[in-house]
Amino acid sequence: MKNNINTQPMPGFMELLPQQQMVFNNMIKTIREVYELYGFRPIETPLLERSEVLLAKGSGETDKQIYRFKKGDADISLRFDLTVPLARYVANNQNDLVFPFKIGNIGKVYRGEKPQAGRFREFYQCDFDVIGREELPISYDAEIVAMIYQMFTKLGLNNLKIKINNRKVLNGFFRSLSISNSQDILRIIDKIEKIGKGKVEEELKGIGVSKDTVEKILNFLNIKEDVVKKLKNLDIEDEEFKKGVEELEYVQNQVEIFEIPKEAFEIDLTIARGLDYYTGTVYETILNNYPNFGSVCSGGRYDNLTSFYTSNNYPGVGCSIGLTRLFDCLLKNNLLDIKTETDTQLLVIGMDGYENNATKLGTDLRKENINTEVMNSLKNGLKYANRLKIPIVVIIGEQEAKSNSFTVKDMNSGQQSTLKYDALLKYLRAN
């Protein structure tokens, strides 16, 4: 390495070869298509924000991980998620936006974590959120489930389970047990998949929950199948609890109308989602064949997105895909269909003295929206087409120019044919 400069990207920063990048870009394209299918509109906020904006909420974890610096007088930070900038955006543009505001937001975010396998310091989040002004119907909570299902199906990952829960149910249940520190308990419950039931029991006792209450909590978390019915049968007289059960039931019923297969959806009372701003439905998504990927799409309902920036009330519901991590998992498990490095449909090679004929053909074909490359060396051209897996090579030399025709080589079969322009065009359109 000249000058001893390390030319690798920094640890935790994903960088792809072109053939991988194409697959990544296609995934983004698919996600955007589903956004549009459901009427979600694009926005894009800067990657840099005033630190006071990003840190308005305050959280020790965020403070440690954030990339923050000064430039002149400005105290600047790189965004660590898309939600906080979205809140600022909504507060700033509240008079110009149409509500409900359905947003499809794809962009990079930054977290200066210790680099480790599967953890990235720069990564794409694909967020989709619906924000209401003062109120937002529960129907959008169901629509989010439909979008998750459609997105992953279109990404070719249809063996999945979308798990939902409702914070109101958890809050009401804890209140019925006269528990006040429900946030701490939620955080512990949230780890149940990772650390197991025994450890959860231990930790709950550790924060002073009585043995009897721990048992009640674990029994509650253990409720599977017919969850709504069983919750109703608990006869808990708490308004928030009842409201939460009603919301769960509504979303569950809608899921059927959205034609989501029964086995792709589940109410799972152990899902809490650590973030304290969720207030209703919460979501996680598991790929059944790759549970070790963790949740590939998570989110929830929040009562007030913009509380740090405006006194108006903007409730919302949304989910996020950590696309960089998902792509990395798929790549490492050989689950990506990385076939080609290019969308080029054919390479035109102009032999010595016939370069202009090649340029002319390329110009004509591009007018027909056919992705065409032109090279002027047979040897280099064939090598190039081979390596990039360009399916068709057209050769123009003396004979072809004289007869006003083209030698067409199918690079897969090796077969050659001689075609006039119209026949060539037809052939290209059929291939």
Added chain:
Amino acid sequence: MKNNINTQPMPGFMELLPQQQMVFNNMIKTIREVYELYGFRPIETPLLERSEVLLAKGSGETDKQIYRFKKGDADISLRFDLTVPLARYVANNQNDLVFPFKIGNIGKVYRGEKPQAGRFREFYQCDFDVIGREELPISYDAEIVAMIYQMFTKLGLNNLKIKINNRKVLNGFFRSLSISNSQDILRIIDKIEKIGKGKVEEELKGIGVSKDTVEKILNFLNIKEDVVKKLKNLDIEDEEFKKGVEELEYVQNQVEIFEIPKEAFEIDLTIARGLDYYTGTVYETILNNYPNFGSVCSGGRYDNLTSFYTSNNYPGVGCSIGLTRLFDCLLKNNLLDIKTETDTQLLVIGMDGYENNATKLGTDLRKENINTEVMNSLKNGLKYANRLKIPIVVIIGEQEAKSNSFTVKDMNSGQQSTLKYDALLKYLRAN
């Protein structure tokens, strides 16, 4: 403003409303399509780099503007262009890439300049480059002209002039005048459009160029029309000069074969491009109706992209569009067709008790790839469709459910009709 937090983006950071963002995204889509049409492959490099990578070349200007900070032991900077990261990428992946490596690279870059009108601190660059290993045919220099023309035509900006020059011609000409400090002279010439001929004359004299030589330089820069012929007639016996004239002539001849209109192309000897790494063809692009936008697409040929990172030789040629600035200019001159905020084709409204019918119709139509939104309030729904200019609203209530049909309202004409599902689908596809 609650908590007195400034919710505007920082100065120099563009942030768009959704209807503007849609137009911006469509411009990017168009540029990508032209990349693909010419076989340019996608890459994406991190926005953060080791400072030693970005500053390897060294330049006072860059050092001052760069966003640079420390995180732990790491000395990190935000990239200020796409070219330096591309050089690192090519050096790092040289054994895995197929050459010529045609790259279409679109991404944000950062420059901490004093904010002023039309200057951005965060902006998109759309770069397209062809990199060869050890050599790169001159034909690609012409292909770049064709791509510029096609890109801007597809963006609806076809009243343009692509101006090229050749550094070899300038270098050879200066050598013929026994001038050694040609870099300084190039920098002064480059400002001729901005500061005028008189000031250039003055500045040239200021750095010690004799009156006689200044006159020769100005006469040379003044050559218009039949430039190649006139350059040949100068009878300058300098190999580099001759090579440069030959290259200019080649590109000019190719431009015709690429079917670029004569008036959209020009050889302009005053174009020097300040950057010292250009070694052959240089490009600038002017929108004839908006010369004050400056060059909207510029670039050139460079002999060695990666000299700071590897001892192998990678010559290249490429151009860049500063898309954020271009978009801002178009926006401020009301040249953008900002019509709608959404790609939603219809809104389905379910009346009280018929919400599920609406959800069901939305589900069916999305299966047909029709962008569909669903709402459950007639008043809110019509207001929403009006504000977002959704062209069609479908209403489902008791009557519709009973007769298994849909009330379809054309929001532009106000006309209503009642259609069965198949007729609705036909109607939507026709609209």
